Amino acid sequence: MFENLADAGCPLSVLIVDDFHEAADSMASFLAFCGHLVRVTYDAKSALELTAEDPPDAVLSDIRMPQMDGFELATRIAASGRKPLMVAVTGFGDDQVRERCKQAGFDHLLVKPADPQVVLDVLKAHESKLRRTAVE
Numbered sequence: 001m002f003e004n005l006a007d008a009g010c011p012l013s014v015l016i017v018d019d020f021h022e023a024a025d026s027m028a029s030f031l032a033f034c035g036h037l038v039r040v041t042y043d044a045k046s047a048l049e050l051t052a053e054d055p056p057d058a059v060l061s062d063i064r065m066p067q068m069d070g071f072e073l074a075t076r077i078a079a080s081g082r083k084p085l086m087v088a089v090t091g092f093g094d095d096q097v098r099e100r101c102k103q104a105g106f107d108h109l110l111v112k113p114a115d116p117q118v119v120l121d122v123l124k125a126h127e128s129k130l131r132r133t134a135v136e
Helices: 021-033 044-053 070-079 095-104 116-135
Strands: 013-017 037-041 058-061 085-090 108-111
Touching (some): 037 044, 044 058, 058 070, 058 116, 070 085, 070 095, 085 116, 108 116
Parallel strands (some): 013 058, 058 085, 085 108
């Protein structure tokens, strides 16, 4: 069904940030089932606090959220010196949003509903990169 389940490698710590609880919780359940260590928050301010306390390997964040959007979240995480894999997971995929994501520090943009296999592939590529960096 999902190619990477049999070859999960090392689990990543993943923070999911989305004000739509059902979307965040279902992605969290899926990634936990795949062996990753998952935390969920429903707002960007809490995400900043969590990344300061215990930086994750990857952050999957919605863009449109109240109070602080995903662009500001990504910019603040990058400015803090922590550099997890930043993945925007949003309902908007036009060129303007893609450019803003790039400028804010997102590494990838996935349009909702994100294909679960693509999410796994992005995380697997990051895990491989982390492993190569650790060996060097």
